[in-house]
Ligand code: DX5
């Protein structure tokens with residue numbers, strides 16, 4: 153029912169040659185290009201619960217989601233001129249609403265925001281994403297319970313994809329967290345046709361676990377870009393999901 157989508161994470165590409173890197177991945181069989189859009193700035197490894205006062209004060213003071221900075225809408229806009237590929241944009245920001253319009257105009261295909269920051273305005277957010285011509289998705293961090301996304305999948309304006317983080321968001325090249333597969337299994341059991349994406353530490357040694365749990369959209373950064381033959385990794389990932 154659900155088709156595999158292999159999405160190399162461009163965070164591991166050579167940003168100075170983004171158009172060529174995108175073309176290389178598409179030519180090697182990538183279905184989607186995963187674009188990590190993140191901004192600042194909890195100190196590294198700092199985990200806050202969405203219910204904590206610290207978290208809220210950070211949000212209100214306008215500081216942000218992960219300890220890294222990557223790219224934004226201007227880069228999506230330039231890349232769009234060079235490729236017709238599906239740009240699977242993962243927004244690790246505290247204020248996703250502020251980026252919907254510019255991301256839509258820039259040519260993003262999917263817009264995945266984090267449930268930890270969506271709060272009560274998620275329905276409005278999802279509608280805006282749709283009206284801006286993008287496909288809405290919701291992501292959850294490792295410490296966030298999977299139940300938190302159920303209302304967003306079942307609502308009147310549902311998201312079309314759930315992204316289960318299998319590392320703490322912020323950087324490529326981290327170790328896959330196998331315990332996150334419980335979330336993937338729970339989602340797949342409840343929603344047989346939902347796109348379920350896994351992101352972080354995916355590669356030849358972890359894909360079997362993710363595929364068996366029911367993930368069909370596979371983000372892979374360092375395992376693809378770091379391989380001597382990235383095309384082989386892409387097809388191995390696809391074969392594992394198809395099995
Ligand atoms: C991490 C990002 C990932 C990252 C994955 O915050 O969301 O997309 O690029 O990289 P790998 O596959 O190297 O773990």
Ligand code: ZN
Pocket residue numbers: 161186187188242351371
């Ligand atoms: Zn990502």
